[in-house]
Amino acid sequence: MTLPVPRPAVAELPAYVPGARGAADSLPPIKLSSNEVPFGPLPSVVSAMSAAAEGINRYPDMFAVELHERLAERLSVAPDQVSVGGGSVAVLQHLLQAYTGPGDEVVFAWRSFEAYPILVPIAGAHAVPVPLTADARHDLDAMAAAVTDQTKVVIVCSPNNPTGPSIRHDEFEDFMAQVPRRVLVVLDEAYVEFGRDPETVNGLAALDRHPNLVLTRTFSKAYGLAGARVGFAVGSAQLIRPVRACVTPFSVSSLAQAAALASLDADDELMERVEAVVTERPRLRNALRELGWDIPVTEGNFVWLPAGERAVPIAQALAGREPALLVRPFVSEGIRVTIGTPEQNDALVRALSELA
Incomplete structure (x- = not known):
């Protein structure tokens, strides 16, 4: 019996690997x-x-009118410059649907957010990954050189997930000067609230200088709404209009819209929590460096352990403890560790010291 078959590009998609979860019959991890x-x-x-x-x-407000208006007010842009979706991953998918198709190319750094090589072929385009530099940063010159006549979109992740470094203002401006204006540049700022480096590019300010630039952001990280799924894109009204046309109707639930609006009302309280994570960041990084790990400077709420071939064995050993310590390994590359509470971070450092 012959059954329907998917598009070859879909059949060959890499699997998105979510962060590990604990077992039901053991202590909470x-x-x-x-x-x-x-x-x-x-x-x-x-x-x-x-x-x-x-x-x-x-049904929820299909157009999330109030949320668009509140975000526009917060970002000092017009409401038609914002497009809300079910998390920044969905927003990026809408962007790619709006601007790419068969025969087009999308350039991005690698290793970076693992959704990129999944979303690009779903849109029908061809992924062009460009290796990071030796210090785990975007190689923006190489990314600019990878742009061809077929390139429609370039994705830049700042801070880079999973390695941590942010994109500096000067290098971003040099990069944008090399990229043709016909190419859409997406600056993924999912972790922007955790950044403290004054040299990091200010995406909102850069919008005024670069008409081919769009930002993506999320409520999942700093605002603590990972389970609600709310993200948004910001750019010129001309660029955002086609993105809005691709948004799945009613994709942002009424609960998610309410949560996002309430979070904007509680911004000061939430940013205190962000500051607690930022305060822990250098303490954890320094403790890991004392164990011999070469940790890149990170501007996100995570650190990167360049473990290479040891990534999966170390992650498995940590998960086998009681309680389990769950981290995110990337095969043959490294381990991303989210910054937790001081007690959780101390537990991680103790466990890694015992594995040394």
Whole structure:
């Protein structure tokens, strides 16, 4: 019997590997595998979601009008310069659907966010990964050199997930000067709230200088709404209009919209939590360096251990402890570790010292 077959590009897609979760029959794990914030949701956010749940029998606002308006106000742009979707991954998919198709190329750094080589062929385009530099940074000159007549989109991740370095202002400006304006540049700023390096490119300010630039951001990280799925793109109205046309109707639920709006109201409280993570970042990095790890400078809520061939064995050993310590290994490359609470970070350092 002959059954329907998928497009070859879809059949060959790499699998997205989520952060590990604990087993149901063991102690709750120390979960440092998914770049979540270690704190539970704010009571005000839970309250807003509970209130929204009372109307869950009704469709949500398909256009998320209030959320678009609030984000535009926060970012000092017009509402038609914002496109909201079900997480920044979905927003990036909408961008690729709007601007790429068969025969087109999408350039991005590698190793970077593992959704990139999945989303690109789904859109029908061809992925062009460009290796990172030896210090785990984007090689922007090489990325610019990889642009061809077929290139439609270039994705730049700052800070880079999973290695951590951010893109500096000067190198970004040099890069944009090399990229033709017909090419859409997507600056993925999923971790922008955790950045403290004053030399990091300011994506919002760069929008005024570069008409072919779009930013993507998320409520999943700093705002602690990983389970709600809300992300957004920001750019000129001309660039954003086709992206909005690709958004799946009703894809941002009424609960997610309520959570995002309540989070914007609680911005100061949430940024205090972000600051707690940022404060822990150098302490964890220095402790790991004392164990002999060559940790790149990171501007996200995670650190990168360049473990090479030891990545999976180390992750498995950590997961085999009681309680399990869950991290995110990348085969033959390294391990990404989310910054947790001080107690969780101390547990990680102790466990790694015992494995040395």
